[in-house]
Amino acid sequence: MSPIEFLQGLSEMEIIGGLTVLSLLLGGIIMAAGIIVAKITKILFFKYYAPTLPQDTAKNFGKIIYFGIIAISFFIFSSSQGFDFSGLLVAGGIFAVVIGFATQSVVSNLISGIFLMIEKPAKHGDTIQIPDMGISGSLLDIGTFSSRIRKFDGTVIRIPNEKFFTSNIRSLTASTVRRAEAMVGIAYKDDIENAISVIKNEIKLSMPFVLRIPEPEFRVEELGDSSVNIQVLVWHPRDDWSQAQPILLTVIKRALDKSGIEIPFPQRVVWDAKD
Amino acid sequence: MSNDKDQSSFSKYGLYTVNENLELTLPETMIKFERIGENAFSYFRQDSEGKIIEKMIPATSNELKIELAPIRPLNHPARRTGYVFLKFDKEIYLSQSSAASIFVHCPIEIGIFLIRDTKRESLDWVTCNPTNSRFGLYGSPDTGTLCKYAEVSLATDFSDSIPYVEGVMKIIVENNLNSGQTVSKVIFPITDNSLYYDDSKSVLDGIKVTLKKRAVVSVADVQTDVVSTDWTKSPTWEASTSNTTMEMGLE
Numbered sequence: 335m336s337p338i339e340f341l342q343g344l345s346e347m348e349i350i351g352g353l354t355v356l357s358l359l360l361g362g363i364i365m366a367a368g369i370i371v372a373k374i375t376k377i378l379f380f381k382y383y384a385p386t387l388p389q390d391t392a393k394n395f396g397k398i399i400y401f402g403i404i405a406i407s408f409f410i411f412s413s414s415q416g417f418d419f420s421g422l423l424v425a426g427g428i429f430a431v432v433i434g435f436a437t438q439s440v441v442s443n444l445i446s447g448i449f450l451m452i453e454k455p456a457k458h459g460d461t462i463q464i465p466d467m468g469i470s471g472s473l474l475d476i477g478t479f480s481s482r483i484r485k486f487d488g489t490v491i492r493i494p495n496e497k498f499f500t501s502n503i504r505s506l507t508a509s510t511v512r513r514a515e516a517m518v519g520i521a522y523k524d525d526i527e528n529a530i531s532v533i534k535n536e537i538k539l540s541m542p543f544v545l546r547i548p549e550p551e552f553r554v555e556e557l558g559d560s561s562v563n564i565q566v567l568v569w570h571p572r573d574d575w576s577q578a579q580p581i582l583l584t585v586i587k588r589a590l591d592k593s594g595i596e597i598p599f600p601q602r603v604v605w606d607a608k609d
Numbered sequence: 610m611s612n613d614k615d616q617s618s619f620s621k622y623g624l625y626t627v628n629e630n631l632e633l634t635l636p637e638t639m640i641k642f643e644r645i646g647e648n649a650f651s652y653f654r655q656d657s658e659g660k661i662i663e664k665m666i667p668a669t670s671n672e673l674k675i676e677l678a679p680i681r682p683l684n685h686p687a688r689r690t691g692y693v694f695l696k697f698d699k700e701i702y703l704s705q706s707s708a709a710s711i712f713v714h715c716p717i718e719i720g721i722f723l724i725r726d727t728k729r730e731s732l733d734w735v736t737c738n739p740t741n742s743r744f745g746l747y748g749s750p751d752t753g754t755l756c757k758y759a760e761v762s763l764a765t766d767f768s769d770s771i772p773y774v775e776g777v778m779k780i781i782v783e784n785n786l787n788s789g790q791t792v793s794k795v796i797f798p799i800t801d802n803s804l805y806y807d808d809s810k811s812v813l814d815g816i817k818v819t820l821k822k823r824a825v826v827s828v829a830d831v832q833t834d835v836v837s838t839d840w841t842k843s844p845t846w847e848a849s850t851s852n853t854t855m856e857m858g859l860e
Contacts, residue, residue, distance in 0.1 A: 509751040542686035546758045547745035
């Protein structure tokens with residue numbers, strides 16, 4: 335049997351409703367070619383163009399290109415076989431309503447993901463905080479349906495895009511510098527100016543990541559029950575939070591201890607009526 | 610700061626050859642090279658903050674050649690910027706359409722370079738004045754420029770360098786505006802400024818600051834002004850890149 339006769343034989347072997355073995359084979363070849371082209375295009379895209387794009391955008395563009403080419407292959411296959419989808423439209427419409435109700439959260443996440451990609455409230459690698467959820471960490475990616483954040487304890491949390499989009503997002507790396515704050519109470523008998531001066535000197539000496547400009551700021555925040563409360567505010571490069579905030583109170587206490595300035599315990603003076 | 614007598618006992622900038630052991634002394638800093646094998650040396654450094662760095666250096670020959678040279682003040686406490694913010698201890702007043710040339714002390718760090726053939730490889734760096742090596746911000750917190758900050762004093766000339774701590778930089782300020790101006794600070798990217806050394810003194814390429822009008826805004830344009838000197842040019846520390854990839858698991 336010659337190849338032409340073999341193909342003719344296949345074209346006469348009908349499976350269902352005009353669909354022959356040959357057309358199915360042809361469709362398989364078109365789809366396989368489509369998948370191969372999609373994969374090659376995706377690889378070339380990631381090799382040559384993706385490095386110039388933000389990581390999230392590159393990832394999502396990669397997906398759009400890959401599935402787009404496969405969808406086009408399917409349409410080529412279906413149109414080559416003369417499939418008529420008009421019959422499916424009515425049934426599809428009803429089906430779409432049912433599916434729509436069932437998958438509204440999925441669609442909502444997808445739409446939110448698209449808006450997140452357009453708005454870009456944060457990008458890959460940014461340190462962010464979502465106060466509503468009590469989550470802080472480094473943004474790994476904004477995907478089609480969800481976003482992933484690596485928390486400071488090393489674990490990765492996945493947040494559906496709908497929740498991520500509607501939450502308050504605090505970016506901790508958007509500015510060049512950040513501010514660390516601490517509150518300390520000194521005894522009423524001690525001189526406030528002196529306390530501020532010794533704290534300032536100790537910060538200057540032992541905190542290399544604290545900025546000289548803007549200078550550390552000191553505010554007498556409250557004349558409290560037991561102490562005069564002073565707020566200390568210092569600026570540091572945005573990536574060096576760990577060199578400022580966690581050690582600020584230690585440095586303040588050391589400065590006050592060295593100068594003999596008292597940090598009082600909570601105390602209450604009780605007057606006896608007979609006195 | 611050490612006095613002149615102490616400074617005479619410190620190691621000078623320049624080239625050194627390590628055959629067996631070599632000890633370099635800088636203000637409050639100790640550097641030691643020791644032979645630990647036929648073609649291997651150890652490196653030890655203790656700085657003024659008590660921090661100790663130890664490294665092992667496999668050598669391609671029987672000896673090790675190193676260079677001690679001043680470098681740009683960008684590494685301590687961590688490399689975060691290429692900009693420097695110099696705040697003058699005395700403001701400079703310039704009348705309209707006038708120019709002035711001043712010398713200022715500019716902080717430096719010291720680099721230890723390995724010499725392989727004609728190439729200089731960055732091995733380590735130290736600062737002899739860590740308490741004055743701090744950051745400052747020029748501009749607002751969200752859009753400002755992070756800089757290395759230093760309060761600087763005027764120098765008399767290029768020979769007025771403070772050994773191991775501050776080099777001398779020439780700043781030319783030109784006022785092209787039609788009113789007198791006071792200059793109290795200058796912010797510029799120092800990555801274009803080379804350093805030169807002689808004995809234990811150092812100078813940096815200068816800058817030219819031009820106060821001029823751009824549209825309706827008065828601006829200060831800062832350009833690098835290469836210094837003409839016969840002192841030895843320092844190798845560039847920043848040219849070397851650190852390898853950030855890691856491949857492990859073979860056992």
